[in-house]
Amino acid sequence: AIRMTQSPSSFSASTGDxxxxxxxxxxxxxxxxxxYQQKPGKAPKLLIxxxxxxxxxxxxxxxGSGSGTDxxxxxxxxxxxxxxxxxxxxxxxxxxxxxxxxxxxxxx
Amino acid sequence: EVQLVxxxxxxxxxxxxxRISCKGSGYSFTSYWISWVRQxxxxxxxxxxxxxxxxxxxNYSPSFQGHVTISADKSISTAYLQWSSxxxxxxxxxxxxxxxxxxxxxxxxxxxxTLVTVSS
Numbered sequence: 001a002i003r004m005t006q007s008p009s010s011f012s013a014s015t016g017d018x019x020x021x022x023x024x025x026x027x028x029x030x031x032x033x034x035x036y037q038q039k040p041g042k043a044p045k046l047l048i049x050x051x052x053x054x055x056x057x058x059x060x061x062x063x064g065s066g067s068g069t070d071x072x073x074x075x076x077x078x079x080x081x082x083x084x085x086x087x088x089x090x091x092x093x094x095x096x097x098x099x100x101x102x103x104x105x106x107x108x
Numbered sequence: 109e110v111q112l113v114x115x116x117x118x119x120x121x122x123x124x125x126x127r128i129s130c131k132g133s134g135y136s137f138t139s140y141w142i143s144w145v146r147q148x149x150x151x152x153x154x155x156x157x158x159x160x161x162x163x164x165x166x167n168y169s170p171s172f173q174g175h176v177t178i179s180a181d182k183s184i185s186t187a188y189l190q191w192s193s194x195x196x197x198x199x200x201x202x203x204x205x206x207x208x209x210x211x212x213x214x215x216x217x218x219x220x221x222t223l224v225t226v227s228s
Contacts, residue, residue: 034214036153043203043218044145044153055216087153091212095167097143099153 002026002093004100006086012108017078021103023071023088032092035064035073038102039084047086048073083107110134112142112204112219119225120194127190128222130204137185138162141207143215144178144189148200156202158211159187167211194226 003026013019023033031051036044046055048064051071061076075082088100115129130142143158157168161180168178180187187204202222205215 032212036215038153043221044205044215045218046208046214046216049208049214049216089153089214091214094212095158096169097155099155102152 001096002029002090002098004088004090004098006088006100006103008103009101010104010106012106013078014108015078015080019075019078019105021073021086021088021105023066023073023100025069025071025090025092028068029090029092031067032090033064033066033071034089034091035062036087036089037082037084038087044087078105110206110217112206112217114202114204114219114222117223117225119227121228122194122196122226124194124226125190125192126194126224127188128202128224130187130189130219132161132185132187132206135206138182141211141213142180142187143205143207144176144187145203145205145215146172146200147203147221153203156189158207160211161185161187194224196226196228198224199226200224 005024007022033051035048038044052064063074085102085104091097111133113131138161144156146154156172157178159166159178177190204219206217207213208216
């Protein structure tokens, strides 16, 4: 199975900060990479698919980049509603997609 | 509006059976695969398996193969996740999620989750 890692595992940030989360795959996955946001007690929400395509309705302050094994999620100007846990997911390998362990963003 | 609505929380004893459901609406249920995802308390997301509601073809993660069964009833636009013999380690939140496109896909819509608690 393809293993996904994320860094950092957690960090504190302030409203208005530019933040970047990194996701790495154990082998090449082309651009078959999605990012999800999960708030406590809620279901995950799709933010980005195909590594860099913004899901409909998601604010443009979110962006994704990368291909192959290394990917990033960037929030250009952190808002109060963005404090959450973020997961990457590869869907390159059939039949088994895998998620990263998550990155928790909390308030500094 | 696309919606996936899951059945309510369950409290069961070890060894008991259980089936939870996920009802799709607002789209053609048979046109999109459905996956099930587990989240144990305080932990991350784990893909369990998927089903094509048009013909009930399924794939399972090796971690869950043989312990759960995924099924669907397309006549009522509902997918199911079931256990024949629960363990305490099955205590978790379970989500269903719709594939955005095809079998190899991210998940664009999620159910609200079903909390399963297994305790003696």
